[in-house]
Ligand SMILES: Nc1ncnc2c1ncn2[C@@H]1O[C@H](COP(=O)(O)OP(=O)(O)O)[C@@H](O)[C@H]1O
């Protein structure tokens with residue numbers, strides 16, 4: 306649960322005047338995110354989601370909001386950022402950056418079947434293709450550089466076996482990132498956090514990807530790996546469900562065929578995707594921020610996934 310910056314209906318009455326959205330009837334804090342403060346806002350005309358950004362700055366946010374607008378214009382299903390009467394997508398709430406987007410229909414599919422995974426794979430490939438000519442550039446802020454900075458910060462909290470795993474995996478990923486094979490991987494703006502809780506479904510119909518606030522330029526394969534590690538995982542042990550993996554990858558491949566380099570880097574990238582979320586969950590657990598409501602995510606889940614991807618057979622990319 307997370308609302309770091311409380312917002313009530315009185316705060317919104319004044320703030321909403323700058324938008325052409327009608328009178329605000331209700332506001333409700335959303336408990337499930339962990340990065341930002343989110344609220345459902347009901348007006349006399351429509352339903353929206355207000356996000357108050359807790360870490361990202363006014364300077365960084367145009368990258369995300371314009372990316373959503375860019376891919377939406379190219380047929381990718383994402384929330385539509387709402388501009389205020391001056392045409393600005395980004396405004397201020399309690400001195401922090403804030404944005405209003407349309408509310409997607411449906412609900413998250415937390416127990417996906419292969420057909421849901423196929424929808425996600427196809428839409429992910431469309432996202433990658435649609436974003437490739439996006440003019441703004443920002444690196445993945447949770448990429449290798451952040452792993453390098455964060456590993457020493459969380460290291461003192463870990464028992465020796467986990468310290469060794471973290472050290473060895475980081476070294477392994479450093480080597481791969483410096484290799485010519487890595488340099489040949491196709492890249493562009495990616496979502497970078499496309500978990501089940503960031504996609505809406507209305508029954509079996511995918512209605513949208515949301516929460517683009519970890520997006521950045523990275524390899525497309527990293528995005529696929531992050532997505533597969535969450536959508537296709539068997540919860541208790543971190544193994545991959547082969548049917549779901551095949552459905553997601555085949556649907557992606559049908560829209561944007563994988564390259565030979567990607568096929569060769571697949572296992573390494575699944576490991577990279579696991580490392581990234583193991584690290585961020587360790588950080589959030591051991592160095593928590595104040596929040597009105599907060600449920601930390603379990604780092605052990607991604608430690609298990611990392612160990613699995615290192616040691617066990619994985620379904621091939623193609
Ligand atoms: N555009 C949207 N449409 C519908 N629901 C949304 C939308 N954006 C966020 N939500 C809801 O808010 C919850 C938290 O949002 P999320 O972006 O994941 O938060 P955080 O950025 O803090 O991780 C989601 O699980 C979802 O229920």
Ligand SMILES: N[C@@H](CCOP(=O)(O)O)C(=O)O
Pocket residue numbers: 337338339340498500502503516582585586602
């Ligand atoms: N998906 C990440 C956490 C990021 O939070 P989100 O609610 O924005 O997806 C994780 O599971 O660790």
